[in-house]
Amino acid sequence: MYAPVDNLADEQLLPFRPACADDPGSWCATFFQLTNSDVLAQSADTIVSTTLHIVLIVAVALLVRYLLHRAINRVVDGATSTRLTRLTSRLPRNPTPADSPRSVQRARTIGSVLRSIASAVVLVVASIMVLAEFGVNLGPILASAGIVGVAVGFGAQNLVRDFLSGMFMLLEDQYGVGDIVDLGEASGVVEAVGLRITTLRDVGGTVWYVRNGEILRVGNKSQGYAVAVVDIPVAHSADVADATELAGRAAQERLAEKDLAAQVLGEVQVLGVERIATEGITLRLTVKVQPGQQFAVQRALNAAITDAFDGAGVPRPAVFPAPPTAPAQ
Structure with a gap:
């Protein structure tokens, strides 16, 4: 049962x-x-x-x-x-x-x-x-995300500014890897270009990490072409016309040599007297060269013109003029 x-x-x-x-x-x-x-x-x-x-x-x-x-x-x-x-x-x-x-x-x-x-x-x-x-329900989630986004935006506004500045620098091609630039507080050769940080190395070997948002001006010494500027000091007793002609001829002969010919983009421009000081007269000549090669060309021309002046007996000032300093900001 x-x-x-x-x-x-x-x-x-x-x-x-x-x-x-x-x-x-x-x-x-x-x-x-x-x-x-x-x-x-x-x-x-x-x-x-x-x-x-x-x-x-x-x-x-x-x-x-x-x-x-x-x-x-x-x-x-x-x-x-x-x-x-x-x-x-x-x-x-x-x-x-x-x-x-x-x-x-x-x-x-x-x-x-x-x-x-x-x-x-x-x-x-x-x-x-x-x-x-x-x-x-996505409403509260989206609202919370908006509030968090606003808070993060206020806290990370420098980061956003760095990214935006980096984007515009890339789009405008202000500089690239290998360029010689002056960024104000730091100058040297650009080693890396990122969206937030630009890395460059100065002549002393120091690596500088510059935030893109802090870059207010860029001086690019390697874009398009560069100009090698050579200043030659001579004594007041020197024949300026002969010294100028000799400097131009020596520079032209040196630039025609094989090691520098590929770096030159134009003729030597002999500008003549650049400055007259108590210690002597400064002559200047310039030449358009490949970007980044202006310093090597300047050194080669300085050596060639010095040898030419020594061979021709052009008198040189006893005390070389100091390079002009930038005015205080």
Whole structure:
């Protein structure tokens, strides 16, 4: 007589079978058959649709990211291609050997930044869409993110300014790796150009890390061309006309030699008397040279003109004039 009770207990131990489980081929029936759970079976359609939507969102996000990166890479490759170099070489400008590497570096740096921005935007949008699929209320999240963004913006405004300044410096091609620049407090050869920091090394070997947002002015001594300026001191008793002619002839002969001929972009300009002081007269000549080569050319011309003056017996001042100092700011 206890059998009905036992059967009732056994029936109570069995899981509840939802009505949708009797529909053959439905997700409800499939989930109930696999998991024997009425909760999962009743939520089968929602689980499947949400999963498919999330997979679709992720797939589309990856596809969009791939297409954006590919488009950016094509633009960068086009900017650094030989065809574009040939086209830009026809423009009325003074091309230099440093233009092409600097353009390549600038294009690649900007391309890297654009790829990072594209990836971040795609990730944020995809994350918001996935959260929406889970039924998350995005209003408070977006409001909180806005407040946090404003707080971070106030705290990191110097960082943002550095990044924006770095972007404009790259776009405007103010300087590149290998250029000799004067950034105000620091000057030297640029070793690296980043979006936040510019690294340069001065003549003493010191490496300077300059924040792009702190750069108020840039003096580029290597862009386009450079000018070698040679000042030659002579005594008051010297024949200025003969000394000027001799300096120009010696400079022209030295620049025609093989080691300097490739660095010269123009004729020697003999400017004549530059300064008259109590200790003597200073003659000046200039010559347009390849960017960054002005100092080597100056040293070579100084040596050649000194030898020419010594050979011709041109009198030199007993005390060489000190170089003029910049006025106090």
